[in-house]
Amino acid sequence: MxxxxxxxxxxxxxxxxxxxxxxxxxxxxxxxxxxxxxxxxxxxxxxxxxxxxxxxxxxxxxxxxxxxxxxxxxxxxxxxxxxxxxxxxxxxxxxxxxxxxxxxxxxxxxxxxxxxxxxxxxxxERCRGNLGIPGDRVAGIYTAGAAQKLLNMEGILPGKTAVIAGSGDIGLIMARRLSWCGVKVKLVTEIMPYPAGLSRNIAQCLEDFHIPLRLSTALTGIHGKDRVEYVTIAPLAEGKPDLSREEKISCDTVLFSVGLxxxxxxxxxxxxxxxxxxxxxxxxxxxxxxxxxxxxxxxxxxxxxxxxxxxxxxxxxxxxxxxxxxxxxxxxxxxxxGGRHAVVPAGELRYVLPCSCGEGEEVCFSMRSSSVRKKALLRIACGGKVLAEKSLRYVKPAEMISFTLPAEKTASLPEGAELMVTLLPQEENGKEK
Ligand SMILES: Cc1cc2nc3c(=O)[nH]c(=O)nc-3n(C[C@H](O)[C@H](O)[C@H](O)COP(=O)(O)OP(=O)(O)OC[C@H]3O[C@@H](n4cnc5c(N)ncnc54)[C@H](O)[C@@H]3O)c2cc1C
Structure with missing residues (x-):
């Protein structure tokens, strides 16, 4: 030893x-x-x-x-x-x-x-097992990152025709990468009504290559004998796949890009x-x-x-x-x-980091919205006093929001008070909804 x-x-x-x-x-x-x-x-x-x-x-x-x-x-x-x-x-x-x-x-x-x-x-990466997608246990199923490693580092093409489940950034980048290599990417499915990846990746990796993105659509099954032969997909109706409108898509490869x-x-x-x-x-x-x-x-x-x-x-x-x-x-x-203050998310925020801060510290907040909004107001307040506000355009869960609160703003906060970080939806005219 x-x-x-x-x-x-x-x-x-x-x-x-x-x-x-x-x-x-x-x-x-x-x-x-x-x-x-x-x-x-x-x-x-x-x-x-x-x-x-x-x-x-x-x-x-x-x-x-x-x-x-x-x-x-x-x-x-x-x-x-x-x-x-x-x-x-x-x-x-x-x-x-x-x-x-x-x-x-x-x-x-x-x-x-x-x-x-x-x-x-x-x-x-989250994988098929995390989602519990039914069907056959066949070859040709990868996480998007595993396929990326295979292609970019080992020089191996994962297949010839692909369907990508989930519109996370790695999946979008792989849609473009596979298209460059001659793989036919039939479509990308996304269970949410909005894309999970960055807007620039939707434009540069899907739209530029005419790859359809089906929002509010679930992958309902993966089928084949030894290798993937087709998948089934269905649009969501009231939050559940509408199996009466299920479609078969033939492909030999399925990539999962469903979160990290x-x-x-x-x-x-x-x-x-x-x-x-x-x-x-x-x-x-x-x-x-x-x-x-x-x-x-x-x-x-x-x-x-x-x-x-x-x-x-x-x-x-x-x-x-x-x-x-x-x-x-x-x-x-x-x-x-010395006193520390809990930092809590409110309004349309999924989370905010850090979870606490000390007196007189500069705080770099990172957070994600829980919904898609054309306009929103970010407000940081403590004990009823607004410490900072910022208007934001096009907030969406896929894009991390960063904001730095200068040290002087945290210098004399009421003892033990929480720092509330709130994301408020706004009308086009700037009023809170
Ligand atoms: C496909 C893809 C595309 C991206 N595209 C962009 C882009 O265009 N622009 C951009 O700015 N960002 C992009 N990003 C994001 C960015 O690349 C990542 O957020 C960043 O590189 C992550 O860095 P990290 O050090 O946190 O993690 P990682 O890079 O994952 O590093 C973690 C390291 O820890 C090691 N490790 C883990 N556990 C152990 C252990 N127990 N013992 C020893 N070692 C261990 C691992 O081997 C690994 O090397 C992309 C990310 C991905 C996945």
């Missing part, structure tokens, strides 16, 4: 882990970034299209280019990458240290003692409290979970649409790790005592 020690252990070398690792190392922390894969970059490595990095690197990059730049930043800052290394467990044996149990084929088991841990394990779930096994096992809507950790405005010294960022915290926001959130997590370790080094309590 090997033993290592560090100030900051980052789990996952995707965009979140690499940017957090770079920032922590630059801030003077001895830092390890650990990933089970042989190359750093996470999901970015299979996203060979461009559209990444405009905010963070101020240039248009492909996924692998973004990954390469982030890995270079981490290594140049002095973070050590431990690749092909799986984090199996996080133990809290001592008050101010966590022990990570690592396994790699090369080194066997290593115990890594860390003052702080940043969870950056990303997320995984944070990789939360490690989080759960080390008693990190999970958020009932995001399924990621409950975190405060410092990206710290309920376990002092364990921080979270990126898709493991909540699913992001844009990698740039993942990197920015990762930097915030690392900044607070640095503060935590600095206080420990000075012999102070690592988490300053």
């Amino acid at each position: 090997n033993f290592l020690r560090c100030d900051c252990a980052v789990i996952g070398a995707g965009a979140a882990g690499l940017c957090a690792g770079a920032r922590a190392a630059k801030g003077g922390l001895t830092t390890f970034v650990i990933d089970r894969e042989s190359h750093p970059g996470g999901v970015l490595l299979q996203c060979i299209h461009n559209g990444f990095g405009l905010h963070y690197f101020k240039e248009q990059l492909t996924g692998p280019e973004y990954a390469q730049k982030s890995a270079k930043m981490a290594e140049e800052a002095g973070a050590k990458l431990l690749l092909e290394t799986f984090v199996m467990e996080i133990r809290e044996e001592e008050k101010q240290e966590k022990t990570l149990v690592l396994y790699s084929g090369k080194d066997g088991v290593t115990l890594l003692r860390a003052k702080t841990v940043i969870l950056a394990m990303g997320c995984r 779930v944070p990789e939360n096994e490690l989080s759960k096992a080390c008693k990190v409290k999970l958020h009932p809507v995001t399924n990621g950790p409950v975190a405060d405005s410092n990206c710290m979970t309920n376990v002092p010294g364990i921080f979270a960022c990126g898709n493991v915290l909540h699913v992001h649409d844009l990698v740039d926001f993942v990197s920015l959130e990762a930097e915030r997590a690392a900044d607070h790790c640095i503060e935590y370790v600095t206080r420990l080094r000075k012999g102070e309590e690592p988490v300053p005592s």
Whole structure:
């Protein structure tokens, strides 16, 4: 067994882990970034299209280019990458240290003692089993991300004619990618009355390729002998598939693009409290979970649409790790005592993060709407006083809303009062509905 020690252990070398690792190392922390894969970059490595990095690197990059730049930043800052290394467990044996149990084929088991841990394990895709789609257990059924990896990294075409269930971004990007490779994408079905993916992906990946999107439509079955031969779909009537209008669509491949779930096994096992809507950790405005010294960022915290926001959130997590370790080094309590305010979503918000904030802190809110609106008003209030308002255009569940509340706004809030973040629908003339 090997033993290592560090100030900051980052789990996952995707965009979140690499940017957090770079920032922590630059801030003077001895830092390890650990990933089970042989190359750093996470999901970015299979996203060979461009559209990444405009905010963070101020240039248009492909996924692998973004990954390469982030890995270079981490290594140049002095973070050590431990690749092909799986984090199996996080133990809290001592008050101010966590022990990570690592396994790699090369080194066997290593115990890594860390003052702080940043969870950056990303997320995984929901699949047919999560939806309980009936039919035959045949070849030709993939999650959109698995098909993307197969095609972009292994050079293998998943099939010749495809139906995509769910209009999440990965499915939309795969509709375009498959079309480029000569695969006939017959249609994309979406159970909701609105698309699940970004508007730009609907335009660039479906409309430009004349691929129909059937909204309010369910995939009711997958059929075939050895391989998929056809699927059945039906429009929804009063929330249920109307089987009297069921249609058969022949195809040899079905891709599922029906949402992502944070990789939360490690989080759960080390008693990190999970958020009932995001399924990621409950975190405060410092990206710290309920376990002092364990921080979270990126898709493991909540699913992001844009990698740039993942990197920015990762930097915030690392900044607070640095503060935590600095206080420990000075012999102070690592988490300053002082009033905190619960942050609660209201109106048409599905969720808002962070779940709490402290006095005089700048707070970067991330949230998602529960409905589609052409106009909406975002309001942040505390104890009946409005702290900030912003008019928004075209809010939809698919697009994350970000808003930063300056530190002076949280400077003198009534003790123990909740910070209420509300999304209100608005008429075209700007009045609340
Ligand atoms: C198909 C697709 C298309 C996208 N398109 C765009 C786009 O056009 N523009 C844009 O800005 N964004 C896009 N995104 C979003 C963006 O790429 C992601 O949000 C971001 O890359 C996620 O980074 P992450 O570090 O949180 O997670 P990941 O990249 O998933 O990284 C997590 C890492 O953790 C590792 N890991 C997990 N558990 C363990 C463990 N126990 N031990 C060791 N390692 C572990 C994994 O191996 C992985 O490498 C896209 C995403 C996808 C999936």
